[in-house]
Structures are given as structure tokens and as C-alpha cells.
Amino acid sequence: MLVALTGVLVLVVFAAGLVVLRPGPVAAWLGDDAGSRPTPVVDPPDPAPGPVLGALDGTAPIPSEAGLTTAIGKLVTDNDLGGRASVVVRDVVTGNVIYANQGDVPTVPASTMKLVTAAAVLATRGPAHRIPTRVVAGPNPGEVILVGGGDPTLAASGKTFYPGAARLDKLAAATKKALGSTAPTKVYYDSSLFSGPVYEPGWDSDIPTGGFGGPSTALTIDGARTTPKQLDNGYSERFSKPDVAAAKAFAKALGVAGTPAPAPKGSVPAGPSAAPTSPTGSIDPGTELARVESPPMVRLVEYMLVDSDNVIAEAMARQVALAKGKPASYVGARAAMTEVVGELGLKADGLVLADGSGLSRTDRLTPELQTALLALAASGKRPELTEMFAGLPVAQWTGTLGERFGEANDRKAAAGIVRAKTGTLTGNHAMAGVVTTVDGRLLAFSVLTDGVTASSDTTRGALDRIAATLARCGCR
Template structure:
């Protein structure tokens, strides 16, 4: 039995006896064989959320092609969608395609690319994985090196952008304790885990200054934001050198003056390092002094999907690359994610992955792939993938769907029963997710458009209309 996606906080999927909840403090996920390394500074976990979803009748009637064609056929070919809309509607229970219009045509997915990124990182890293930010001893006594592990949610202090993020002030306190009687004198920083360009070449020229993306670096705070606050439209000014900014914030928390410098080559050992001998004894260069760790991967995926966070998406793509033993670069990430798509058995014809966020106009995928991925995630065959649903925005409730479905009839039909990722680039608009029909059947859908000339508001309304029609239509 499947459970309807009508709630906000929890997704529960019953398939082959499987029950999976929204990201939370699941003991089996959060265990850590830390060995002798310093104990990470981690905030207390949230209390487990309670189920808030109603039951879905697994025997609910299945829409058929004729009914779907009658209901959404004209909407799909609406000029407001540019006349080149690629659409697939798939039954989640059986996995069968119920409706397709150019469903196998590779199209620019915009931010719906994040569905692939979410699945890839959950499949490779697992829901429990946490990303460390470490401090190791520098070349001389009192010198320390801040080592970025690729956590995009790292905060400076209690005023973090991301709830539950690891914090530099706590890392600084743990570092001082590890140094014992040795006063910190200089801060170096190392962000070499990520390689290659910090912006993907296929991005529009305004991305670096547009406030919705930022440089991809292994060391950053608050998603490279210059302040943990953002405007109502989601705009956030970003640092051009996030690693340097993070190091300055750490030095301030540590009470060290002067400007931090990049770590000397070879000064950061690869892999776990030995613990300090004793507070009173000497500390060898490269010894790990302290660490903090990000929230579990399930939370990071949620942050990425709910508000379509591009910086988090690129960090997640690099985690896939690291998990597959490839360079943590755009090239390494796209090779790794393409490999994972194949391992998941998804239809990959025409697939081109340039980045993890969908900002690149060279990205290409099909609605066939997206709906197959959503059906797989909901099936319970890969339980770690089910966690991606917790991050999908809910119509008229959360994230990028909070203020969508503006027309009264669409709003009434879609509110609470459409859970989807949206995507927008100039000329390209998209929506992909799941919807519960009026009869209680769970469907996966993907709508990718190209060559759109209508306004963004007009096009979004056209997409909303299709999703709302699927919700209110038995389509039989």
C-alpha cells in the first residue's frame, strides 16, 4: 500500500513491507565508527516527526491513455509552452507509462535536474553520510589549517542559513581545547578537495552575480552567501572566494589576526590522521585537532530540493564524484552521476549531464528518465531514494510551490497533493514530481519545455494547469 503525498513533513511509502520516514535522527543511520579521531561537534538531533499522511488505496483506478489525452492533450500543446513540450505520466505502482508526448526527447531540464542529483548522492553516499570540516595542525606550533570537506551548509555561528548546520565557532572552540596551552597564531585554509573551474562553462553569464548560484568550492559558509539572510525572492549575494571568506570567519572565531593564507602544499595529510599526543605535549604537523560535521545527507538533499539551492546541488554532485573515486570537479561529477544513472537501471538515451544544479543549458534528459526515477524512488526497491520525496515542494505549502497554482480551481485541486520540483531558465520551464489523483492513484509526471517565448508567469500557470488537471481527473 502506498501513502498519499498530502502532508508537508513526512513521506511514508509502504511497498513490500517498507516504511521510510522524512529525514530524522534514525539511529542506524547516524552511527559513526570514529576510531581515534577527535569527536565531531554536532548539535542535538531534532525529535522524530510524527506521520501526517493519509492512506492511499493501492487498488485505486488507474487512468488510461485516452482519458489522459482528453484531459491534458490540448494543455500539453498549448502555445504558452512553446509548442515543444515533452511530457510523460507514469503510474507509480506498476511503473507503466500512461501518457507520453515526446517523452523520449532529450530536453533542457533546468532545475528539475536536481532530482537526478538527489538520487545519485543518496544512492552513493547513503542517507546517513555527514560531510566533515576539519582543522589540522600547521607547519609550526600554533599554526592551524582549516580543511574543507565540501559541506555547503557550514555556518559561522548560531545565525546560520541552514538549520542544524555545523558551525565554525564550535570548531574554533574545539581547536583551542586541542591545542592546550599553545596559543593559535596563524590560520591557513585548504579547499583543494574540489578541482577544476568554480563555475560550469555552460552557465549563463549572469549566474556569478545573479544571486541564485555561487562558486563551487570545498570550503564555504552559508552556501557562499555574504550574509545568512536573503531577500523574499530568494536572492542572496555570494562571495567570489568563499574559501577565503570562510577562513577569515574561522580566524576571527579563533582570535587570530591577519589574513589567512592557502595551506602550504603537502601540509594536509590524506585520510584520517593521528590524534594529538596530549594537551601539554608537542603536536605533529598534519595532526587532526578538531572537526564538525554536516547534517545527514538526507537533510542536505532536502535543503537542495525545497528551495532549489544551486550551491548545495553542485556540492552534492561532487559528493557523488568522490564516492565513485573520481575528481570532485564538474567533469568528475557528470561522469560519476551518469554512471549512477546506469546502475539504477534508468533509461539514459540522450542523457547529457553538465552539472548538478541544472543551470547549464547543455544539460539534457528526458521525461521518461525522470518519471522512471520517481517511480523507482517510490517503489521501495531502493529505500534510500525514497528520502528525496521529503524535499520535494508541496503545492500551496512549501518551497518553490508555495505560491504556485494561483488560479482558484487549480489551487483547490493541487494543494497538498502535488509534490514536485520546478525548473526555470530563459526559454525553458519544467515541472516533475508526483500527484495523487482524485481517485487516490499516485502518478509520476514530468513536463519539460523548450523554446518558450511567453512570460514566466504565463508559462508557469500553463504547467500548473497540467498538474492540477492530473490531480482532479480520474482520466478513465
């Protein structure tokens, strides 16, 4: 057990977030079995400097229920947390719940839903899986079809929002090489891998234009952002039709004039053609000409969690659907993820999945489920799930916790110690993650609130006080 926990809790900083230093064949996890496909164009991951957080003592004292009740009981019932706070604290090593307040009450999780999405996609796709974006030959010589595989991080060029993303300019160069002496004349696009509505019906009406979410399409660039620049407040204007925008960027890189058109029905095969050319030397329609591939799934999950990226979350949910043989839609994704939760042996009482991001107000889960999931991921029993910790924001260090826990004396103890996913919808605030006590014991915790009327800053402060108290007390 101690070895597993050490692998989880030694972190280093990447340019785009965090990654876990883990035992085992990391290089193999980040590799790719290309088979007979065209060689994908893939950028290597960014280098990493030294360690940030150290290993744990697996024999450290366990907090008691009485000690936790004394330490956080009044904080849990604080009016700033609204009409109800559902809370569970679980010891990671034993898996036992050591404190609960309405821990079995299904509550809107907001963005802490992404923990379920992360676990489901890592369990089904694996940490090394890469999402392809392909180009196949069109109906006539010189015509090509850009085929979206669901990579939300795809970039138009080296000016990317996501470091290490696959790039359309490199895909265009590889396509020209595959065409040989045949000049490209027309670009079609195919984004049919994802089906159904591009927005979940349970989302608030302002989400499509609110800058923190976008349409869920199988072909997109920079998470549907109109510009790859990172804005200070996290807001980014999004394309209403990301597949059209991506196709235009590809056509520009390919040097093809004119507006790209949807691919003719039936013109895109499910996979690469068995033979790249016909006996006459011409390229058969449907033949795969080139592909680029996303960073490995471990990086995509990292991007999703560290900055609570909603577009990536919905793309990851659809990857779960595809892995389970279901339609890549909201309906297919929720059915697939619910199935995976059961396969992981987790108690799913009260679980209602509407989406992968947690933007829907019809999502429901319990702190019992969240903490059980975190404990399973940290246990080493499912090594692929440990990758979740790579993207969890660290208090006063990274992502959505980068500006929290740094000022008030009652919260400073958590800086660099709490690693958690946050969630915010109007009336609902949440935090779920892991924390090391002053005695060195690793705990999983989840706090889900409902009926909040206080300001967001006030409620976040109340959540932070609970996590910071867990960090600074032995609670025995």
C-alpha cells in the same frame, strides 16, 4: 508495495522543509560511526510536529491513456508551453508509462536536474553520511589549517542560513581545547578537495552575479552567501572567494589576527593522523585537532530540493564524484552521476549531464528518465532514494511551490496533493514530481518545455494546470 508507498507519502514539516516519516531504523541512518576520530560537534535536527499528507490506497484505479489524453492533451499543446512540451505520466506501482507526448526527446531540464543529483548522492553516500570540516596542525606550533570537505551549509556561528548547520565557532572552540597550552598563532586554509573551474562553462553569464548561484568550492559558509539572512525573493549576494571568507570567519572565532593564507603544499594529509602527538608531547604537523560535521545527507538533499539551492546541488554532485573515486570537479561529477544512473538500472538515452544544479543549458534529459527515477524512488526497491520525497516542494505549502496552485479554480485541486521539483531558465520551464489522483492513484509526471516565449508566470500557470488536472481527474 503499499507499505513502501505509505512510507514515502506520510510527511511532516521541519523548520527547514519536509521530512519523510519512514519505516525502518531512522535513528541509525541519522547516526555516525565516529571510529577513532575526534568527536565531531553536531547540532541535533529540529523537532517536527504532526503529519501533513496521508497514506495512499495501492489498489486505486489506474488512469487510462485515453482518459489522460482527453484530460491533458490540449493543455500539453498549449502555446504558453512554447515550441515543444515533452511530457510523460507514469503509474508508480506498475512502473508503466500511461501517457506520453514526445517523452523520449532530450530537453533542457533546468532545475529539475536536481532530481538526478539527489538520487545519485543518496545512492552513493547514503542518507546518514555527514561531510566533515577539519582542522589539522600546521607546520609550526600554534599554526592550524582549516580543511574544507565540501560542506555547503557550514556556518560561521549560530546565525545560520541552514538550520542545524555545522559551525566554525564551535570548531574554533574545539581547536583551542586540542591545542592545550599552545596559543593559536596563524590560520591556513585548504580548499583543494574541489578542482577545476568554480563555474560551469555552460552557465549563463549573469549567474555568477545573479544571486541564485555561487562558486563551487570545498570550503564555504552559508552556501557562499555574504549574509545568512533569507531574502524574500531568494536572491543572495555571494562571495567570489568563499574559501577565503570562511577562513577569515574561522580566524576571527579562533582569535587569530592577520589574513589567513593557503595551506602549504603537502601539509594536509588525506585523513586523521594515526597518532595525535609525538613522543615528546608536542603536536605533529598534519594531526587532526578537531572537526565538525554537516547535517546528514538526507537533510542536505532536503535543503537542495525544497528551495532549489544551486550551491548545495553542485556540492552534492561532487560528493558523488568523490564516492566514485573521481575528481571533485564538474567533469568528475558528470561522469560519476552518469555512471550511477546506469547502476540504478535507468534508461539513460539522451542523458547529458553538465552540472548538478541544472543551471547549464547543455544539460539534457528525458521525461521518461525522470518519471522512471521517481517511480523507482517510490517503489521501495532502493529505500535510500525515498529520501528524495522529503525535499520535494508541496503545492501551496512549501518551497518553490509554496505560492503556486492557491488561487485559480483550475489549479486549487492540486494544493497539498502535488509534490514536485520545478525548473526555470529563460525559454525553458519544467516540473517533475508525483501527484495523487482523485481515486488515490500515485502518478509520477514530468513536463519539460523548450522555446517558451510567454512570461514566466503564464508558463508556470500552464504547467500548474496540467498537474492540477492530474490531481482532480480519475482519467479513466
